[in-house]
Amino acid sequence: MNSEQKPDNHHIFDPEEITQPAKRGAWKWMLPLSIVLAIVVFAAWHFGWHAKAVTTGVVIFATISHVFAWVVAMIGLVPIIGPLIVKVLSIGVIWLLNAVGYLVSYVAIKRGYSKDVLTYRAVTIALITGIVIGYILCSLIS
Known part of the structure; x- marks a missing residue:
């Protein structure tokens, strides 16, 4: 086996990757993203944009960027x-x-x-x- 090749015993769940500490400072990204999403929702309501299209876009973006989970976690802290x-x-x-x-x-x-x-x-x-x-x-x- 070459020194460049890795052994084929890696797993789907790598223990080192799972036990990583929580990332500090996530609020620096999540808070502005949450505010932007809130502004988009308010603008959609104010200007009468298509509600289903805006809702779908906001939910997909919030889920992919983990903003939804962050907001739910912040609500859970109350x-x-x-x-x-x-x-x-x-x-x-x-x-x-x-x-x-x-x-x-x-x-x-x-x-x-x-x-x-x-x-x-x-x-x-x-x-x-x-x-x-x-x-x-x-x-x-x-």
């Missing part, structure tokens, strides 16, 4: 009411993922992949059960 708001926001995401799962299951069953759908549904039920157990344990511990 004592008492912040975590409640974050829970309400995340419940909608879980409902949406479940609805998409049902649609994919319907299409897959129609195309003859019923055995794969059963496996997929078993994994989904296990995941949701794990989330519920984790939530209950977290509520009991804290």
Whole structure:
């Protein structure tokens, strides 16, 4: 093996990469981006732009640039009411993922992949059960 070649034992999740400390100073980028997105939303409302197009653009940009996660984290830092708001926001995401799962299951069953759908549904039920157990344990511990 040449000294330039790397061994082929790398994994998808590199332990050194996962355990990197949080980046300090992210607010220097996230705050201006959040303000720009808020200005775009206000301008769309004020000038009567097409709401669905603006909403789609803002959500896609906020998700890709991690502004959405940063804003939700900032809301979660507000004592008492912040975590409640974050829970309400995340419940909608879980409902949406479940609805998409049902649609994919319907299409897959129609195309003859019923055995794969059963496996997929078993994994989904296990995941949701794990989330519920984790939530209950977290509520009991804290």
